[in-house]
Amino acid sequence: MxxxxxxxxxxxxxxxxxxxxxxxxxxxxxxxxxxxxxxxxxxxxxxxxxxxxxxxxxxxxxxxxxxxxxxxxxxxxxxxxxxxxxxGLASWFRPWAGIEEEAVSLYTYECRAIPGLLQPEPYIRTVFEQRLPPLSEEQIETQVAARLERQRLLTERPNTAFSFVVEQALLERHMGGAGVTGQLLDHLLEQMDRRNVELQVMPLRRETHAGIDGLMYLAETPQHEWVGYSEGQQSSVLITNPKDVSAMLQRYGKLRSQALGHESTVSLLKQMRGAL
The missing domain is CATH 1.10.260.40 (lambda repressor-like DNA-binding domains)
Structure with missing residues (x-):
């Protein structure tokens, strides 16, 4: 579309x-x-x-x-x-969306925006209302509905392990204003209560950082093979070469060790929520 x-x-x-x-x-x-x-x-x-x-x-x-x-x-x-x-999914995203639906493990590192699977509706609307070229109201509603429907994965696949590492800067940005940010922080804290969801925040200051090459998405298939994914301006690439996927897995593993743990992440989110 x-x-x-x-x-x-x-x-x-x-x-x-x-x-x-x-x-x-x-x-x-x-x-x-x-x-x-x-x-x-x-x-x-x-x-x-x-x-x-x-x-x-x-x-x-x-x-x-x-x-x-x-x-x-x-x-x-x-x-x-x-x-x-x-x-409501971009044509270049649909192959990965299909992999997501069958994955037994999903790893996500984001440095641009909060991962789509974790976005509350007000944040989603902000994302698409700011899209350029501008979208019509009908197109916005379609995109919002598609993203909310995609999030059903978190509840419909309780045996899938979801891991997210997000940059603290994404939370500090206050995209959409204080009201949207407050709802975002509340939503993230709620998602962290799920047994199959792990969220870690990468602090603003970190002398070593394994994510300097940009965002990373990784999925483990039902056959226990790993696939990588990356995207840019109106484009994306599926990464299936075992050597390249192995490198991504190594980097993601290092990112998890460098990011805040569960308790520290919860504490930071609550602190940011109280400061709004």
Missing amino acids: GADSSEPEVSDSLKTFGAVLKALRDEGGLTQEQFAPRVRYSVTYVAKMEQGRRFPPKELIPRVEEVLGAPAARVLGAAYRTLMRKA
Whole structure:
């Protein structure tokens, strides 16, 4: 989906969702003209959703339940969740997103922004509202929904070990203002209560630092093989060469030893929260 487009491109995910919506409507014995007013959208809007040319709003699911019943809403809800996991993701990020969904271990070092899996909604909105070229309101809503849906990994994969190392500077930046930063700090502290989530902060002053080559993402596959990932301006690269992945694992291991431990990280986050 290009930033200068008012309507999304027709993708396989959108077409699949549209086909599910049409099948449920047909099964309910309703034409588009009969169905549209009952779910409080125009006939044109419903037609575009069924054709895969319009992102469905989140309000569609409960409205469909009112008209077609709970079983239909559950089916459509499952299709919606699948759609939102992919539709709002940049094309160059989707291969890594697929690896994330199956990983048994995920390691993340970020020096640009708080990792997407840990961002609360106000922070996510700030990120996309500041995006250049500017996004439309509909595009922002799609991006926000996709990122929130992606975060379900933290709860849906309790046996996956998530490790995050983030730079203290990202917290000191106060992106979005004091209100957003406060919600971010509260959210991070909540995530640290999860048994499968480890978060460490890299302090501002550190005489030795293994992350000077930039961000790192690492995933252990179900076959217990490791894959690396890095990204830049509108691009990304999957790193599969065993020698290169081994180097990344060594650097990440050193980063964990250099960053603050659990108790110190919790103490710092609480201190920063109290100072707002």
